[in-house]
Amino acid sequence: MFLKSLVDRNRKFVEAVVSLHEEGALEANTFVFDLDAFRENAKILKENADKFHLNVYGMTKQMGYNPILHQAIVDAGIESFVAVDWMGARLMHEQGYKIGHVGHLVQPPKGAADDLLAMNPEVFTVFSVHKARQVSDAAKRLNVVQPILLRVYDDTCTFYPGHEGGFHVDTLESSVREIQKLPNVEIVGVTSFPAMLFNESAGTVRPTHNFEVIQLAVEKLRRMGIVVKQVNAPGTTSSDVFELMASMGATHVEPGNGFTGTTPLATVQDVQELPAVLYLSEISHIHNGRGHVFGGGLYVDKVRGQYGLKARVGKDLAERDVELIPDDGIDYYGYVDGQVEEGQTVIFGFRPQIFVTRGQVAVVEGIHEGKPVVLGYHDQNGRVIQRGPRQ
Template sequence: MFLDVLRRRNPAFIEAAMALHQQGKIPANAYVLDLDTVERNARTLSEEAHRLGLKIFAMTKQVGRSSSFCQAVKRGGIDRSVAVDMACARATHNAGLKVAHLGHLQQIARHEAAAAARTFEPEFWTVFNDTKAAEAAAGAKQAGYRQDLLARIRAEGDTFYRGHEGGFDANDVVAVADRLDALDGGRFAGITTFPALLFDHETRKVLPTHNLATLTKAAEALARAGRRGVEVNAPGTNSSVMLASLAQAGATQCEPGNGLHGTTALHVMEDLPELPAILYLTEVSHLSGGKAYCFGGGFYIDPIFPDYHVRAIVGAEPTTTAALRSVEIPPPSAIDYYAMIDATGPNAPKPGDTAVFGFRGQAFVTRAYVVGVSGISKGTPKVKTIENGFGETASWPV
């Protein structure tokens, strides 16, 4: 699905990645990042966020918390990250980004709270209940500061992905704010949810969710209670073209992730300011039964999309205009040791050929390498980093 957008809007990226792989500089089973384009996208998002008065934090999980990605985002004007879990916090902190938001989507385990406060001193820390709020506050007190806490809230009619549920009752938000303010080492700073925006298949647009209305109503209740300067954190499907609607709804914070590499669902439907800057690259291993088997480990078909025809560019020479082949990818219930590429007809794939896919990736949940490449926009591509999904340098080729 994203391969068509890649071929049309960033063909030089595909050709550079294929050439580097054939030169032995990029491993098979790798998410490859066009760092020049990431920097450009970050600047587009950053400038729009600043124009609207929004704080902007980078989400890095989709690209495996790549250190070179973090640095490209920083050069583009975003110097703070949101950490979806402690692994994200460690990786982005080590890469030189300030951890601005911790605890959302995943809460911090009890015996990690003190270390998280001491090491990262996050600007904001999301909590789902009073116990987690007390743990965060205690950690901050031990580290010598007072922690700004965001209350994750929920209301009837809100949308949560299965396994993402949790939070305070939005109807009790004023009392929740008072309780968080009473904590020794903590204070109430604002409210959050996820997702605030969501792609709608019927209209093929990104629309506000009921969650965003819940945030707006809760902020109004807090204002009536005399609270000022309440932070409203509203993540989900952020492109620069969507930020104005968040600001209009009262949001004060946004957290682009897929938008930084041009792969939100809306980027498939419309040519948005952000260009595609990520692809999945692997290599043909062997032939069997009319299929070319390519190395797996990083296949990720995002469940936000209905089933679609998966294709790859396959060949030994850099190209975007030919060599398109149909691909069968094992179901999520199977281990993706290989995917099967159609090997019938002329110019059939052969072992060693490069295979390029366009995925809306979640590299951190795969076994793939993450490779940052700079200089593509100048015609001088160079591999900057080869890392695992935790932003750590990979031992490759051995």
């Protein structure tokens, strides 16, 4: 779905990756990032956030917690990151980057709170009084008071499967009174997910009902005398929706795919951010006349539902239909239709979630100056991969 935008708007990137693959500088099963475009996207996001008085937490699970990309985000003036889970927080902290938000989307398990609070996160989202008590107990052991966000919902909120949970807005006040008894946490705001989604009928991004519930929760907290410092509204976040989010009361945003120009809005219009990522593979072999393409990173985030996957093959970037293996299989390979040859470069343009794959990550600099250089190889957790002969 993102292939057309990738080729149309950043063809130099695609052509450079084909050349680097043919030279052996890049290999199959690699998510390749255009660092120049990525840096510009981070700058655009920061400038637009400042324009609408929004604070930014960078979400980098989609990028495999890559340290080169983390630094590019910080260089743009975005100082803090959001961790999708406690393991991601550890990876970013290990690299020396500031944790802004933990606990949302994934609640940390018991025993992890001490570790996370020692990272001094700006906010910690909780789904229950029980979890707030765990955080308070950990904060007491560390002699700190931890600011927390409450995740809120009602009976008609939108959830992705497995994302359910939080404080029901109808009984929010009673939960708040219980949490206020805890000595080492302070309620500073609310959140929910997804607060924004692509609306197929409108052909653009719209607030979900979850955002309305966030607004209602804010009103209730303020009536209880709580100073609401953070209204966190993640989901489908790019510069083009910042004005709308700010107008609805958001104070904090969490772009992830915004950094790479792969939000759903980019499939229907030229968003401000350029496409800055692609998935590189090659034709491994041919069986019964059908090309097999190396997998490992072929988890496709079908953010706009089911659609036919395509790829560009070879130097001439010929478009080919692609079939992935069923969901209950392992993506050792995919299938590429049409005339192909072993060893040919295969370029995909889909929305990645690198942290749930076996995909590798390579960052390339200097593409738009005609001097592309591969800065390094990392795994899906941002750790260095050594390529070439071992010493």
